[in-house]
Amino acid sequence: MLKLDRVSKVYRVGSFGGEQLRAVGDVSFEVRPGQVVSLIGESGSGKSTIGKMVLRTSRITSGTISFDGADISRYRRTGELKEYYRRVQGVFQDPFSSYNPVFKADRVFEMIRTEYFAAVPAAEWRAKLDAALRTVRLDPAQVLGKYPHQLSGGQLQRLLIARALLLDIELLVADEIISMLDASTRIDVLNLLADLKERGLGILFITHDLSLGNYVSDQTVILRGGSVVERGATRRVFANPLHPYTRRLLSSVPQLHKTWAEVDAELRARDAGAERRCAYHERLPDGGPDPLAAVDEDHHVACFALDGAPCPDAARTPVG
Amino acid sequence: MSTEQAGPPTGAGPAPGGGGAPPDAAVPAGAPLAAAAPAGRRGGELAYFALRNGKLVAGLVIVLFFLLVGLFAPMLLPHGPNEYDIGPQGAPPSAELWLGTTRFGQDVYAQFVHGLRSTFLVGLLGGGVAFAVGMVVGFVAGYRGGWVDEVLNMITNVVLVLPTLAVLIIVAAYLQARGVAVQSLFIGLTSWPWAARSIRAQTFSLSSRDFVDLARLSGRSSWKIIFRDIAPNMSSYLFMTFILLFGGAVLIAAGLDFIGLGPTDGTSLGLMMNQAVNWGALQLGMWWWFVPPGLGITAIVGALYVMNVGLDEVFNPKLRET
Amino acid sequence: MSLKVRDLRVYYRTLAGDVKALDGADFELADGEITGLVGESGSGKSTLGKSLIKLDGRMRYVSGTVELDGAELPVRDSARMNDFRFREVSLIPQYAMSAMNPTRKVGRMIADLLESRGERFRALRPELVRRLELVGLGEQVLGRYPIELSGGMKQRTVMVLSTLLDPSLLIADEVTSALDVSNQRAVAETLAGFRDRGFVKSMIFVTHDVALVNQIADTITVMYAGRLAEKGPAKTVVNSPRHPYTRMLISALPEVGVSHGERRLSGIPGSPPALLDPPAGCRFRDRCPLAFDKCEQEPPFAEVEPDHSVACWKA
Known part of the structure; x- marks a missing residue:
């Protein structure tokens, strides 16, 4: 459904755009219907x-993002983009910043109505809206006609998901939508995403929190400095992290029932005896055109070179 | 990303144990206030603070007073501002002629109230033109960014460094008859750049907010987003910008009038001062000729600026405390 | 204590x-x-x-x-x-990183702060340097401007500074x-x-x-x-x-070391009461599955075992 193929984004900075800053480099992955992919x-x-590029609020520098085979950067006219937004929607991190503070919260629905459903009669629209709100488990009477500051963060995020559901979306880009919510309500929003997934929606779940990614996603993409270091089935990546960066992340995440020292010891014990080798170059001794190497079924890893240090196993520097 | 992340005042340092603790995460800034305001009472809340703001109320009273005088007083006069021999020449204020007469026997009071009229007209027109141009340029540059922004920025900077006075003198020399409207247009077309710059900066920061992205994702056109989503967020700011442009236009007009580039027909407060000085009112001690227009301009512009400070306090909750 | x-x-x-x-x-x-x-x-x-x-x-x-x-x-x-x-008593604020004056060098700023508290910077400097080194920062940090430090470095500097006088709390x-x-x-x-x-x-x-x-x-x-x-x-x-609140809160946390599979966690329904006019009695009552009549009275924060206190009638 959604496919990113070696997508890069370069910002020009400095006077006259003389310097270049690579924000995203050579990122490839896919989101299929009924799949949650977490971008960690x-x-x-x-x-x-990456989320912004998928939503076309930021341009890509090179590579292609395609949706159902169509290159989304080709959409030029507002009409084409509007049709794209009928099928692909986003929800962002800060629920309070997502609402225009001078208007009531349900204005986000009104915008959808005026732009997409202008011809729909009021009663029919109301029924559609109620259905969407029920899907996200909100009581219309409690949330409509209120200002954003009168609603909780969890309610606001669910309203935004309901907004997306008013359209016939197939893909939802959820950019850190949980991180500003309280612990007791964030799980409900996560469960809601899982429900949507069961209805066949594809979800790109962007987060910095590995425990949330672990809970909700089928596929995991670990990013570092704009590049993918490890990618694969969530089960495999979390049970058998191969890239040193993934391991560092996993060993830093505070766990409820294990101390950091215990996690460190576990990782050390697992590595005991085994020499530290670069899984990428083990698989592709001479490197390859793709920055990732398949090390297992549905498990890909990048070269271990971190922070520009040369990889110990590199016969030659990887291409790309 | 919270925009409310108020850093402590510079100079305070990290002050462990001292002040400088930023807004509480648990109690977001303004949350208690927000909680206090039932169903959409933002307007009511603003009115509450507006009516209790001494600066705003005092400024408004002064401006309204002069506006009403300028609007209605001329209607009550039996003679025009420039008619001669209304009274004895150079007479000091008296019961019949409240502000005395000029050296030609013109009624200073009549000139003053008519002058007020043209002062407000210049402020409204000149400020209005500058405001409109500044808004369009600022909004487009801030929202579009990229090369559009660069081109508009260049134009803004060119107009900003243009020696306004020299241009006006040249233009004035070519135009035979100058009315208040033409003068306002000149002022408007030369004083918009700073407004454009500040509106651009505000638009730029608002454009990066999520709700603007969300409006884009709703398939809205750029103009709709600018005027329906971004502008309402800066309404207080736009209002204050207009007040400052208004006051600025009044001042510039007075300056132009004073050096003889004012309207060739009618009168204005600046023109009154120009004539007073030209005909030796200072040397002759005819204070009633130049003091009223001087005071009028000072009072109006001063009151506008005080209002602006008051408005700032009303709109910005951080300044309310105290 | x-x-x-x-x-x-x-x-x-x-x-x-x-x-x-x-x-x-x-x-x-x-x-x-x-x-x-x-x-x-x-x-x-x-x-x-x-x-x-x-x-x-x-x-x-x-x-x-x-x-x-x-x-x-x-x-x-x-x-x-x-x-x-x-x-x-000392505090490390939430946004310690932005709490630094950008126009002053770090050392100068620390000196000013200490002097304003009546301490002598000179006397404390060796200890300051020792502690900066302890958190992996060198003495040269003192000669830098805040903008030259990364977020983590600023955070560590503020941590050292806040505890320089060995506060009790x-x-x-x-x-x-x-x-x-x-x-x-x-x-x-x-x-x-x-x-x-x-x-x-x-x-x-x-x-x-x-x-x-x-x-x-x-x-x-x-x-x-x-x-x-x-x-x-x-x-x-x-x-x-x-x-009950702690219990529900902890069971609502997803974890990294666990494979959640198809098992769903559940949150706490409802939301906390408004504190402008909070209801009498236990404030968790409306969301609590164990609530009963007595919860209309405020439960005391009482010890249930040594060093373990709970404010709940059912604890």
Whole structure:
């Protein structure tokens, strides 16, 4: 459905755009219908930029993003883009910043109505809206006609998901939609995403929180400095992290029932005896055109070279 | 990303144990206030603070007073502002002629109230033109960004460094008859750049907010987004910009009038001062000729600026405390 | 006991009346204890942290006493608190990274701050350098401008500075929430190290992240709607919580080390009461599956076993 093929984004900075800043480099992955793909990375990893590029609020520099085979950067006229937005929608991190503070919260629905459903009679629209709100488990009477500050963060995020559901969306880009919610309500929003997935929606779940990614997603993409370091089935990536960066992330995440020291010891014990080898070059001794190597079924890893250090196993520098 | 992330005042340092603690995460800034305002009472809340703001109320009273005088007083006069021999020449204020007469026996009071009229007209027209141009340029540059922004920015900077006075003198020399409207247009077309710049900056920061992205994702056109989604968020700011442009236009007009580039027909407060000085009112001690127009301009512009400070306090909750 | 708080109440003034953000806190901290103060937004955890050091303009002291190392802390009197701030009680603010004056070199800024507190920079400088080195920063940091330091470096500098005078109590207010996971771990472990080295006697680590605080804290204090719900040893609170709120909160947390498969976690239905006019009795009552008639009276925050207190009739 959604396919990113070696997508890069370069910002021109400095006077006269003389310097270049690579925010995203050579990122490829796919989101299929009924699949949650989590894009995990720390700040500066380029995860949100990827979300924006998929939503066409930011341009790509090279590579292609295609939706059902059509290159989305080709959409020129507003009409084409509007049709794209009928099928692909986004929800963002900060529920309070997603609403125009001077208007009531349900204005986000009105915008959809005036732009897409201008001809629909009021009663029919109301029924459609009620259905969407029920899907996200909100009581219309409680949330309509209120200002954003009168609603909780969880309610606001669910309203935005309901907004997306008013259209016939096939893909939802969820950019850190949980991170500003309280622990007792965030799980409900996560479960809601899982429900949508069961209805056949594809979801691109962007987060910095590995535990959320682990809970909700089928596929995991780990990003670092704009590049994918590891990608694969969530089960495999979390059970058997191969890239040193993935391991570092996993060992830093605080766990409820294990201390950091215990996690460190576990990782050390697993590595005991085994020499540290680059899984990428083990698979592709001479490197390859793709920045990732398949190390297992549905599990890909990048070269271990971190922070520009040369990879110990590299016979020659990887292409790309 | 919260825009409310108010850093502590510079100079305070990290002050562990001191002040400088940023807004509480648990109690977002303004949350108690927001919680206090039932169903959409933002307007009511603003009115509450507006009516209790001494600066705003005082400024408004002064401006309204002069506006009403300028609007109605001329209607009550039996003679025009420039008619001669209304009274004895150079007479000081008296019961019949409240502000005395000029050296030609013109009624200073009549000139003053008519002058007020043209002062408000210049402020409204000149400020209005500058405001309109500044808004369009600022919005488009801030929202579009990229090369559009660069081109508009260049034009803005060119107009900003244009020696306005020299241009006006040249233009004035070519035009035989100058009315208040023409003068306003000149002022408007030369004083918009700073407004454009500040509106551009505001638009730029608002454009990166999520709700603007969301409006884009709703398939809205750029103009709709600018005027329906972005502009309402800066309404207070736009209002204040207009007030400042209004005051600026009044001041510029007074300056132009004073150096003899004012309207060739009618009168204005600046023109009154120009004549007073030309005909030796200062040397002759005819204070009633130049003091009223001077005071009028000072009071109106001063009141506008005080209003602006008051409005700032009303719109910006951070300044309300105290 | 290094810290004793009795019935502390601090409200926020608003147009509509007082928001009862902190409505009666009773707890103690032992020497060397790190307690993780957890709660959701609006639970009053930050208000509690701040009220022990500085009431801001909107906060109003209502009642209560605070005792630090046997001496009363004059929390209601900002002027008298000045003698205690930084020396006895210190705070690392949430946005420590942006709390630096960009136009001054770090060393100069620290010197000014110390002088303004009546301390001599020269005398303290060797210790400052020693501690900067301890957190992996060199002396050269003092000659840099804040803009030249990364977020993590600034955070560490502020941590060192806040604890330079060996305060008895350190309040860390959401210091990790804006950081990436790897930095979170470093900061949390550094703070625990400060306690181990005796730079601070006890610490209140305010956060919304139970899993994080569980890594370094000895005890966990849970707040709900302006009141303490539960305080006990970290292991006990995480593994066998007694307050229904704590229980539901902890079971709602997804974890990295667990494969959740098809099993769904569930959140806590409902939302916390408005603190402008909170209902009488237990404030969790409306969301609590165990609520019964008696919950209309306020449950006392009472010890259920040694060092483990819970405010629930069913505990």
